[in-house]
Amino acid sequence: MISYQFLIDAQLRPDKTPDFSAYPFCLPAVRHLGRLEFDPAVTFIVGENGSGKSTLLEGLAVALGFNAEGGSKNFNFNTRASHSCLHEYLRLARGVRKPRDGYFLRAESYFSLATEIERLDEDDSPINSPPIINSYGCRSLHEQSHGESFLALLEKRFGGKGLYILDEPEAALSPQRQLRALKRIHELVQEGSQFVIATHSPILMAYPEASIFVCTPDGIRQRAYEDTEHYEVMHDFMANPRGALKMLLETPKEP
Template sequence: MNRKPYLIEVQVAREKIDDFNEYPFDIPAIKNLSSIRFHEDVTFFVGENGAGKSTLIEAIALSLGFGPEGGTRNVQFSTHNNTSKLVDYLRLIRGYKSPDDYYFLSTESFYNVATYMEQINYIKGYGGSPHTKSHGESILAVLTKKLQGNGLYIFDEPEAALSPARQLTALAAINQLVQKNSQVIIATHSPILLAYPNAVIYQLDENGITEISYQDTPQYQITKGFLNDYKRMINILLEG
């Protein structure tokens, strides 16, 4: 029986915000945000650096009970007190069933999570200590070994440590999780991951947050344009 979606929608209590010129509400995509509905399988957030993707996905993760560094919901520690106040203004609309598994994968802070797991001697499911693997291998170990399915998973730029070939592996791993009745929410720059079929893609920019098709994303268009005529593009970039 399909139990998804576990997370239907996130709403912003805008009436409680005192100052929209204060971080993170001064970020255009956040300033104009009222609500976001999630696909039952995969939802992507895309946008330029500084557009608010990580700010938004971190706030959603914190609202779900994750610690700021990521990991399972049992991992509750922070090496830096730099989370935004957005979490205090979010309301979550959940499905009628709860997931069996939860994980928040933040590539930026995964080293800290791996260190913590090693210190408490709880590396079950990671295929051994993540510190015995490369960064990319340890990220893939989370996707292919740690996550069991029937889960709600939040990923913040998982491709950052992965080669293009490993991004293809990650794409297949995400599909395996979806086939195991999981819901996945991902912030990414990767045109490979964004190609996942039937996903909802939200673009964050100065106009707010809008749903966009895969082929209309800058990630797809820029990559396709460069690869189709890379010599001309190199000449323009290096001579211009």
């Protein structure tokens, strides 16, 4: 059956044997990867800090041809070579369609990305070539708050029919701005885009009919939204914040 989604699945290459005692293959999300099937619209990869979700997302992005520190496939800056070799061991299945647009957003290196855009725009460029910042709303990303610059990326830079890999896009966004980002993601999905997102945000994870994969000690497991720890913790806390805090803060220390 022909698939028209951009990214179909990912798994470790059978022709290469990694050292599962070494990083990043010792991470449960990588060691027990199996076959990760992506949703045609939105796939969320979630899990505790250190579970391997960002490492997995980085490996996917680099294997797809994106710069390890973020940006489109045209970016090749490198402020610190810290990405793993996981991309060399991944086998990706892709659909027959090629995305018209694409981007890898990682929150931790977005400042470096903004600096690279300014550097490129300051260099001599071909005649009649518009500045790169024009695609981000014509305003320096460094002259905006972190959250504003993230939204400029989503609302100005991203177009339809794109493949977007986002690592914790909620990092700089208030709850209200997360809702705004969710609306923009939906607009782009309706225009034929596909998203793979690593997140801690129960707001973003609520996107209707998205596929949610949880990185557990035993590997990656698909879960319904209401069955994720992110939803359960937030739901229980908001239902009774005083009771939750009383239980948390009055719990005696272990001897």
